[in-house]
Amino acid sequence: MLRIRRFEERCAELYSAERVRGFVHLYIGQEAVATGVIANLEPDDALVTTYRDHGHALVRGIAMDAIMAEMFGRIEGVCRGRGGSMHLFDAATRLYGGNAIVGGGIPLAVGLALADSMLGRERVTACFFGEGAMAEGEFHEAANLAALWHLPVLFVCENNRYAMGTALDRSESETNLAVKAASYEIPAWSCDGMDVEAMWQTADRAVAHIRSGGGPVFLEARTYRFRAHSMYDPDRYRDRAEIEQWKQRDPLALSEERLRDTGLADDEALQGIDAGVMAEVDRSVAFAEAGHDEPIADLLRFVLSDGAAGPSERAS
Amino acid sequence: MSGARALAHPKSRPGPPPEAAARPMTYREAMREAIREAMIRDDRVFLMGEDVGRYGGGFGVSLGLLEEFGEARIRDTPLSESGFVGAGIGAALGGMRPIVEIMTVNFSLLALDQILNSAATMLHMSGGQFNVPLVIRMTTGGGRQLAAQHSHSLEGFYAHIPGLRVLAPATVADARSMLWPALESPDPVIIFEHGSLYNSSDGAGDLPSGPTTAGIEHAAVRRAGDDITLVTHGGSLRLCLEAAEVLAAEQISAEVIDLRVLRPIDDATLLTSVSRTHRAVVVDEGWRSVGLSAEVAARIGEECFYDLDAPVARVAALEAPIAYARHLEQATLPNVDRIVAAARATVGSRE
Numbered sequence: 001m002l003r004i005r006r007f008e009e010r011c012a013e014l015y016s017a018e019r020v021r022g023f024v025h026l027y028i029g030q031e032a033v034a035t036g037v038i039a040n041l042e043p044d045d046a047l048v049t050t051y052r053d054h055g056h057a058l059v060r061g062i063a064m065d066a067i068m069a070e071m072f073g074r075i076e077g078v079c080r081g082r083g084g085s086m087h088l089f090d091a092a093t094r095l096y097g098g099n100a101i102v103g104g105g106i107p108l109a110v111g112l113a114l115a116d117s118m119l120g121r122e123r124v125t126a127c128f129f130g131e132g133a134m135a136e137g138e139f140h141e142a143a144n145l146a147a148l149w150h151l152p153v154l155f156v157c158e159n160n161r162y163a164m165g166t167a168l169d170r171s172e173s174e175t176n177l178a179v180k181a182a183s184y185e186i187p188a189w190s191c192d193g194m195d196v197e198a199m200w201q202t203a204d205r206a207v208a209h210i211r212s213g214g215g216p217v218f219l220e221a222r223t224y225r226f227r228a229h230s231m232y233d234p235d236r237y238r239d240r241a242e243i244e245q246w247k248q249r250d251p252l253a254l255s256e257e258r259l260r261d262t263g264l265a266d267d268e269a270l271q272g273i274d275a276g277v278m279a280e281v282d283r284s285v286a287f288a289e290a291g292h293d294e295p296i297a298d299l300l301r302f303v304l305s306d307g308a309a310g311p312s313e314r315a316s
Numbered sequence: 317m318s319g320a321r322a323l324a325h326p327k328s329r330p331g332p333p334p335e336a337a338a339r340p341m342t343y344r345e346a347m348r349e350a351i352r353e354a355m356i357r358d359d360r361v362f363l364m365g366e367d368v369g370r371y372g373g374g375f376g377v378s379l380g381l382l383e384e385f386g387e388a389r390i391r392d393t394p395l396s397e398s399g400f401v402g403a404g405i406g407a408a409l410g411g412m413r414p415i416v417e418i419m420t421v422n423f424s425l426l427a428l429d430q431i432l433n434s435a436a437t438m439l440h441m442s443g444g445q446f447n448v449p450l451v452i453r454m455t456t457g458g459g460r461q462l463a464a465q466h467s468h469s470l471e472g473f474y475a476h477i478p479g480l481r482v483l484a485p486a487t488v489a490d491a492r493s494m495l496w497p498a499l500e501s502p503d504p505v506i507i508f509e510h511g512s513l514y515n516s517s518d519g520a521g522d523l524p525s526g527p528t529t530a531g532i533e534h535a536a537v538r539r540a541g542d543d544i545t546l547v548t549h550g551g552s553l554r555l556c557l558e559a560a561e562v563l564a565a566e567q568i569s570a571e572v573i574d575l576r577v578l579r580p581i582d583d584a585t586l587l588t589s590v591s592r593t594h595r596a597v598v599v600d601e602g603w604r605s606v607g608l609s610a611e612v613a614a615r616i617g618e619e620c621f622y623d624l625d626a627p628v629a630r631v632a633a634l635e636a637p638i639a640y641a642r643h644l645e646q647a648t649l650p651n652v653d654r655i656v657a658a659a660r661a662t663v664g665s666r667e
Contacts, residue, residue: 046410080443089442096409096446101433107399108434111406111414118362118388118412125406138429141399148394302444303478305502 001031001196001252004055006277007064008227010285011054011071011085015231020071023100024085027055029194029226032251033158034059036199037126037219040207044094046125048109051086051100052158052225056128060093068284074291081294102163103129103136106155110142113151113216124210126154131220132163134180135171146216147184154206155181155218158193160225165237181218193223194249197258226250344514346488347377347453350495351415355385358413361499362389364400365417374419375455375514401427401452405435405504408450413499418454421470421508428473435504436479447502451495456484457510457551457601458649464637467645469601471550472608474506475578481505482579483532486553488518490530490576497532505532508578510551510601518554532577535585541571544659545589547612548599549575552650556599559655568663578608586612587619594625597658599650604632629658 008028014020027034034055041047041060049056057067062078070077071085079089087098096112099105109127116123133139134157146153157177161168174180178188187209191202199221206217224246228235259265265273341349354361362385363378369392372379382390393400397418404416418424424431435448458467475482481503485491491509498505530536538553539560546556553574560570571589575581590596596616600609613628631650638648 078443079441079445082443083441087441089438089445091442091445096406097438097442099434101429104402104429104433107402107430108406108409110399111403111408112410113406114403115407115410115412118407119360119410137396138398138402141394141396142402144394144396145399145403302440304481305439305447 001035001255002273002277003058003064003280004028004031004034005252006274006281007058007067007284008054010281012227012231014071014285020085021073022084022086023051024071024231025052025229026225026227026231027052029246029250030158030160030221030223031055032196032199032255033156033193033221033223034128036196037128037154037156037203037221039200040203041124041126044121044123046094046096046109046112046123047128048096048105048112048125049098049128050102050105050130050133051098052130053086053088053098057088057090057095057098060090060095062088062090062093062095064280064284065287068288069291072288072291073293074288075294076287076291103133103138105129106133106138106142107145109153110146110151113146113153114149117149117151122152122211124152124154124207126156128156128158130163131157131159131161131168131177132166132171133157134177135163143181143184143186143216143218147186150215152210153216154203154210155186155216156203157181157218157220158223159220160223162225162229162238164229164233167237177220178218181220186216186218187214188218188220190220190222193221194246194251194254196251196255224249340517341488341492342515342517343488343491343509344375344377346492347495347509348379348381350492351378351381352384354413354415354496354499355381355389357496358499360411360413361415362391362412363415363417364391364393364404366393366395366419368392368417373417375509375511377509377514378417397423397426398430402430402434404450404452405430405438405448408448408504409438409446414450415495415499416450416452418452420466420511421454421456422465422468424452424454424470431474431480431504431506432477436477439503440479448504449499449502450504451498451507452504453507453509455511456508457512458633458638458645459512459551461640461642461645462511463640467638469550469633471508471578472600472602472606472611475581475608475611477579479504480579481532482508482577484508484510484550484576484578486510486513486550486574486576488516493530494532494576501532508550512551516554533582535576535582536574537571537585537589538574539570539572541569541593543569543593544595544597544663545571545573545586545593546597546599546655546659547573547575547586549578549608550601552599552601555650555652555655558652559659562652562656563659566660568659570659575612581612581615583615583619586615590616590620591623594623595662596624597629597631597655597662599631599655601633601650603635604630605635607632626662629662631655631658
């Protein structure tokens, strides 16, 4: 969680300094969700996420260097600088994006699970999306397919209460999202997305259910983003008091407090962890700055395959 | 194409034994045989779409396949084009070789997000990490009085998109032979089947029963000629061949090119022909403006300008939604008379 926080704080600075461009959507405030869920995944499991994807990529184990280089548009980036902040893909850890069409990744996750099901592989596909996606048809089409075909998908709805600038009760007729998902005969549970332990425990139960052949599970993680929708967003639609109130439940502060209370770490230890993370962030920036631009001569590579079968092939 | 490698699989079985005698086939049967053969050759191949199973396919292409291959591999889907096309993309990423059937091109617009934003972009956007070996088949075209939401020819929409391969088998032989190389391709392939072709058998009595090597890269010269090139694809091929007969009676020798592959377009076959005949008429059932016919005409203009003896002419659909009433629909679509008239005018402009 701390790695996500510090990485993104630096991204915000780099964006302001115009070193990182494009749209940058920060995950700050929501770190417990990706952390708690992804800790339950095995290396063979698959992950599909949205344009707010830095946290998922970091927790999944993609090197911070490669992510930062991607933010800089360098060839050393995880996608050669072609995807940027919103499109982090990694074949080695089975991260299938970084999808910036709201709801667009959900059918894809169902398809990954369908392949596993047809090939008899006991894998889970975790699919993250925001509550805004639950107003999209693609969520409903995909949830229906997953339930109908009993597929091993973990749907994780990160309900941060705002679809860009539109509040939940202004975009959903039923604001209890688990109730909506449950209408597809999918076990649907809500949990505290600010508490990484609660998140981990709920995800653990969900993943166990899926691995035991129980079909898809839907989790609603109740969370909040402390920053604006993107670095481009002036954030005029939220009450400052509301933001401050949620910050009282900062997932990082909650975890630190718990570590202190249980005696697992004292201030010195926590400061040491922070210093280590800051050093990692510094190194990633240095790595990105020393990176290279992909030659323009290669721009048309990978529009179509070069003839060689790619990782989709290897995945089988 | 590296077919053997792309399709190597522990569970793969050898191809079907050659049938004792070749037999005449309809376009529908040829497509069914192609699916059947692919299913037998590679266990990772499966067919998914609305009513492909118990109903036998909206146009009857998959009739009988459910009984042969079972529900897992002949997979009926709910009416959710975006959902099941997206699931096809995911399954392809996961190592399967899906054939997704969309009932008509008009319905495919509900899945355009998945086709454009995911299937076509993923390889490039991921820096070459994730290819999407997916085949999507759909019916296209008018002529059957199905009105404005079942009749359009939107091949040009898809041919516009980098990252896709777009095919339009216009003959029984191509219906039989283009699916397998499409499945061998590591990239997403869209196959357009013109609805008027399903019952046709274009004298394909000596069609080989196994796959052919026609591939999915080249256009085909369907009739050789010297005076003018008619460039077309799909359902309009038949019209162009008829027009060429009419023109022959007038001592105008028309060459007919079937593009077959709408993306990437086989420039060599196209331009070689026009450079030799010095005249061209482009025939497309899609709308005229900003469409496939515009693209083909532009390529001829760019590459063959100094070889041309006349401006490139186009015969395309009139620019209106396709109406139900037969006379209105027929007036909208290209026909033999319009093609002949355009060819005559093009040849006549020489004198």
